[in-house]
Amino acid sequence: MNASAPAPLTQDELKTQVGQAALQYVVPGEIVGVGTGSTVNKFIEALATVKDRIRGAVSSSVASTERLRALGIEVFDSNEVEDLSVYIDGADEIDGHGFMIKGGGAALTREKIVAAQSRRFVCIADLSKRVEVLGAFPLPVEVIPMAARRVMRQFEKLGGMAHVRERDGLPLVTDNGQHILDVTGLKISDPLAFESEVSQWPGVVTVGVFAHQKANVCLLGTPTGVQTLN
Numbered sequence: 001m002n003a004s005a006p007a008p009l010t011q012d013e014l015k016t017q018v019g020q021a022a023l024q025y026v027v028p029g030e031i032v033g034v035g036t037g038s039t040v041n042k043f044i045e046a047l048a049t050v051k052d053r054i055r056g057a058v059s060s061s062v063a064s065t066e067r068l069r070a071l072g073i074e075v076f077d078s079n080e081v082e083d084l085s086v087y088i089d090g091a092d093e094i095d096g097h098g099f100m101i102k103g104g105g106a107a108l109t110r111e112k113i114v115a116a117q118s119r120r121f122v123c124i125a126d127l128s129k130r131v132e133v134l135g136a137f138p139l140p141v142e143v144i145p146m147a148a149r150r151v152m153r154q155f156e157k158l159g160g161m162a163h164v165r166e167r168d169g170l171p172l173v174t175d176n177g178q179h180i181l182d183v184t185g186l187k188i189s190d191p192l193a194f195e196s197e198v199s200q201w202p203g204v205v206t207v208g209v210f211a212h213q214k215a216n217v218c219l220l221g222t223p224t225g226v227q228t229l230n
């Protein structure tokens, strides 16, 4: 009888692979920037195995903070830390330049802040996140609630359709007390210009295009192993 071929790795296993692979970018003795999401949760589990070799973390969400602390990793306020050598986070989409869509977990504002204070952004993602052009994933935009309708109309002028993200039938409230719009129908061919423009609209807190804070390295989980894209 022929030995059967090994079962293909599940998406969860691909996330575990890249979460573990990201440990090689953690600098001993330093504070690590930590993102948010299911892939980052795998990284946090891996980080806990080396927690005695790092000073702690700056976290991009209440959810990640709770997870880090539960595993015995000290969490610092970003204001207590001058800069970080590395920020590890996931993405909803990433293109060949390292430009990303983020915010599927509603943590985009704090993610952008921690990314901005980090010298290197390492994106960890499974193969399904790699795209040629950003925009198939609904673009998250954190907005001040009183500006939501106006911002939605502005996206309509760009050919997008925006709706307010809900949880349990009510607008989702972010860690910062604001709302999230999810915008479909966009094809973001110039992410730098798009991010610059939308960021200036009154009432927009953060747009989920990460082009100015792009990934410097992407660890992509594939069925044949982790690919490193620089």
Ligand code: 5RP
Binding pocket: 035, 036, 037, 038, 039, 040, 089, 090, 091, 092, 101, 102, 103, 104, 105, 106, 107, 108, 111
């Ligand atoms: C949260 C994010 C996440 O990085 C993004 O949504 C990817 O999450 P996951 O690893 O669960 O697919 O931007 O705001």
